[in-house]
Amino acid sequence: MVALLTPELVYADANEEFARLSGRTRxxxxxxxxFDVFPDNPNxxxxxxxxxxxxxxxxxxETGERxxxxxxxxxxxNPERPGEWEERYWSPVNAPVLGPDGSVVLLVHRVEEITELIRAHGLPEGNRARVLEAELYTRARELQEVNEGLREAHAREREVALALQAAMLPTLPAIGEVRAAVRYRPAVGTLHVCGDWYDLxxxxxxxxxxxxxxxVGSGLAAAGVMGQLRSALSAASRVADGPARSLxxxxxxxxxxxxxxxxTAATAFIDHDTRTVAYSSAGHPPPALLHRDGVVEFLDRATDPPLGARPEHVPRPQAEVRFEDGDTLVLYTDGLIERRREDIDVGLDRLARSLSARPAALPEALADSVLAELLPPGGATDDTALVVVRL
Structure with missing residues (x-):
């Protein structure tokens, strides 16, 4: 049984099964x-x-959560016999349908009709709910014990994965006289860590x-894959004639x-002599070029699907943009901008506003301020990697 409700709890639609089992026509x-259609039993x-x-x-x-x-x-x-009420047992699940701004525009009301299952119990009327409640409580306790064990195992794996991540992502690789800042922030309260990387x-x-x-993935497995891909891209960049070829x-x-x-991955080759940035992206959010006048330009003219998304290999696209002394190049992972119940363009706009507010900030200060403004106070639910390079 499935029905759609408006935020005012008015039926917008319902499938045939909902109408049949509820005894109502569409x-x-x-x-x-x-609750005009289904009030509580006044008796x-x-x-x-x-x-x-x-x-x-x-x-x-209120929460936008299922x-x-x-x-x-x-x-x-009974619609055919007003005043006559039939005992039903339902197991409902309610979920939001979100609009572009993250607000709830519809509610999905899904119901499992289990009245016949309850009647099949063969118990006296007054005991049914009590017996079922006891059974559900027992199952819940069993699941709770299993979950506690899993949480302990996940916590240990998280610690090992983070240690491995730290070993593979140095604070700041040596890149000559280039002024840069790098940051890595693991997800909080989850095992979804160690899939993000950066490199200079x-x-x-x-x-x-x-x-x-x-x-895509988490924990030790993701950390291992991350290390292989990072090393491979680092090696390819040293011999490739541009970012597209390295991807x-x-x-x-x-x-x-x-x-x-x-x-996913995004890479940019900075040519300090010609004052150009060549870039290419494999399914990754676009790098941002912060101009010294505060204008933010997203480098999105060379975007392609993620790694391995095509059955046959197709050369990656590449684009180029000019920069001036004092501009800043910013690369990041989706944990910085993506939020549940929110269109990705909202996150990109938030990043642009944060960057444009401080065009003269040095990389270290800019990295700290962007993280402070964009990450939730209690921490994000996804990893975040950030690289800031002063051009």
């Missing part, structure tokens, strides 16, 4: 307030189905390669690395 549902002073359902729906509206309800007894009035490589001819990347090599290499599927 015309009796669509356009009507939920039962202990009826709480409507109140519990409304509380769940309000939680979804809410799974406990088993509910919900009496339904001094190239012949007064050039510098800058790269960031992100592996070509990385893409071919990634086909032979388990866990590298759909990894």
């Amino acid at each position: 015309d009796q549902l669509v356009g009507r307030y939920l 039962d002073p202990e009826a709480t189905g409507a109140r519990n359902l409304e509380a769940s729906l309000r939680r979804v509206l 809410d799974t309800m406990a088993l509910q007894r919900y009496d339904v009035e 490589v001094a190239l012949p001819g007064h050039r510098t390669a800058v790269a960031v990347g992100d592996v 070509d090599v990385l893409g071919l290499y990634s086909r032979f690395v388990d866990g590298a599927e759909s990894a």
Whole structure:
């Protein structure tokens, strides 16, 4: 049973199964307030189905998060015999449909009708809910014990993975006289760490390669894949004639690395003599060029799918942009800009505003201020890597 509700809890639509099992036609549902169609049983002073359902729906509206309800007894009035109520047992799940600005525009109300299952128990009427509640409580305790064990194991793996990540991502590689700052912030309260990387490589001819990347996965496995891809791209950058060619090599290499599927990367070659930045991206958020007048330009004219996304190899695109002394190049991973229930353009705009507010800031100060402004106070739920280079 599935129905769509507006934020005002009015039925916007319902499937045939919802109408059939609820004993209502579609015309009796669509356009009507939920609790006008299904009020609580007035003959039962202990009826709480409507109140519990409304509380769940309000939680979804306020938080934008999915809410799974406990088993509910919900009496339904027989539409053909007003005043006659039928005992029903429903297991509802309520989920948000989000608009571009992250607000809840619709509610998905999905219900499992389990009345027949309850009746099959063969228990006296008054004991059904009590017995089921006891069974559910026992299962919940068993799952809780399993989850506690998993959390301990995950915590140990997280510590080892972070140590490995730190060993493979030095504070700041030696890149001659280039002024740069690098940052890595692991996700907070989750095992989803160690898939992000950064790299800076001094190239012949007064050039510098800058790269960031992100592996799909987490923990030790992601850290291992991250290390392989970072090393491969670093080596390819030293011999490739440009960033697109270095990503070509990385893409071919990634086909032979388990866990590298759909990894993303962006790389830029800075030519300090010609004052140009050549760049290419494999499914990664675009680098940002902060001009010294405060204008932020996203380098998005050479974007391609992630590594291994195509069945056959296709050469990567490459674009070039000029810079002036005092401009700043910023590369980052999606943990800096992406937020749940939010369009990615909102995060990019937030980054642009943060950068444009301080065009003269040195890399270290700029990196700290951007992280402070863009990451949630309690920490992000995804890794974040950031590289800031003064041009």
